[in-house]
Amino acid sequence: MARGATIKLDVFRCRPEDERGTFRSYDVPYREHWVVLDALNWIKDYMDGTLSYRWSCRMGVCGSCGMMINGQPALSCAVFLKSYYPNSIRVEPLSYFPVDRDLMIDLEGFLAKLKSIKPWIIHEDEKPLEAGEYLQTPGELAAFKQYSMCINCMLCYAACPVVGAEEDFLGPAVIALAQRYNLDSRDQGAEERSVAIDADEGIWGCTFVGECTEVCPKQVDPAGAIQRAKVASAKNWYSKLLPWGER
Amino acid sequence: MHHSKEVFWWSLFSAGGVMAALFMPALMVATGVILPNRGPAAHAQIHETVSFWPVRILLFVILFLSFFHCGHRVKHILMDLGLRRASGALAVLCYGGASVGTLAAAYVLATLGSG
Ligand code: SF4
Ligand code: FES
Numbered sequence: 497m498a499r500g501a502t503i504k505l506d507v508f509r510c511r512p513e514d515e516r517g518t519f520r521s522y523d524v525p526y527r528e529h530w531v532v533l534d535a536l537n538w539i540k541d542y543m544d545g546t547l548s549y550r551w552s553c554r555m556g557v558c559g560s561c562g563m564m565i566n567g568q569p570a571l572s573c574a575v576f577l578k579s580y581y582p583n584s585i586r587v588e589p590l591s592y593f594p595v596d597r598d599l600m601i602d603l604e605g606f607l608a609k610l611k612s613i614k615p616w617i618i619h620e621d622e623k624p625l626e627a628g629e630y631l632q633t634p635g636e637l638a639a640f641k642q643y644s645m646c647i648n649c650m651l652c653y654a655a656c657p658v659v660g661a662e663e664d665f666l667g668p669a670v671i672a673l674a675q676r677y678n679l680d681s682r683d684q685g686a687e688e689r690s691v692a693i694d695a696d697e698g699i700w701g702c703t704f705v706g707e708c709t710e711v712c713p714k715q716v717d718p719a720g721a722i723q724r725a726k727v728a729s730a731k732n733w734y735s736k737l738l739p740w741g742e743r
Numbered sequence: 744m745h746h747s748k749e750v751f752w753w754s755l756f757s758a759g760g761v762m763a764a765l766f767m768p769a770l771m772v773a774t775g776v777i778l779p780n781r782g783p784a785a786h787a788q789i790h791e792t793v794s795f796w797p798v799r800i801l802l803f804v805i806l807f808l809s810f811f812h813c814g815h816r817v818k819h820i821l822m823d824l825g826l827r828r829a830s831g832a833l834a835v836l837c838y839g840g841a842s843v844g845t846l847a848a849a850y851v852l853a854t855l856g857s858g
Binding site: 696698700 | 757819822
């Protein structure tokens, strides 16, 4: 690598009053150990302080730095410049979300969907405090643990064509999170959640594309969660048809 | 528990996928490649096998579920390609097509060997 080498970033820029945005190019110093987020921070510090984007942990934990990098949803703190050098890198906000400004997307819709599935443990009969904690075996923990690893980075939404086509589709992460609680031995909220989950805009909106699982940085496998939820729903539906089935 | 009507179509799709994956390749190789090259004796043999009622019923189940698997998949592909708003018409077309295929299969299997 030549001393003083640079790499070009084409960054999407958009202010709230703009109808649509434009791309602006920045030549950033090329460092082998830099990730795309480092390059954006360099732009903000030394070239253009008006650039807006979200980040926090810089280590793939907080889930706030998701962007489209050369058209692929990715955590910008996890993608190295050296994977692209000497070619340029195009950086855009996550697909299918309204844009607040530059690389920052509007989270309102996602948060409303998140809330609609009641992502907390629902007990039918709450034990008194003196009765002690709700114990769980390692097996019972394993049943849902994978789905609890989601960091709400929304990469799976930006990868999903159904999210793009159907604004009301609950989407991969929210359904995986519902499964996280439905499969928890301490929870009895599946029935309440089914109103949102077992709907045309819930699990049945999914057309088995599977891209969500491909892009997920935490191996949550939301596509698998959706398929499992469909099987559970079908079993429940057929069991109700049987004369001895629970109603 | 709340349920969408999709649960019914999806269960046919899902069962059809299993059927198609398990039986279709073998059936296609047997009836489409091996047997036609074996002359009239093989034809008689296949006739005899299919006239056995449990085989007919099994074939019917395989064909019926595979048709609905196919109909559901095609419907969703077309929806993904931008026909989401026409999902009602697509349902009539795709599940209607699967029904026609199923009825045809039923007719062929029921009248086999009787004519
Ligand atoms: S399921 Fe994976 S890709 Fe989707 S929001 Fe959670 S961590 Fe991100
Ligand atoms: S900055 Fe936290 S995940 Fe990238």
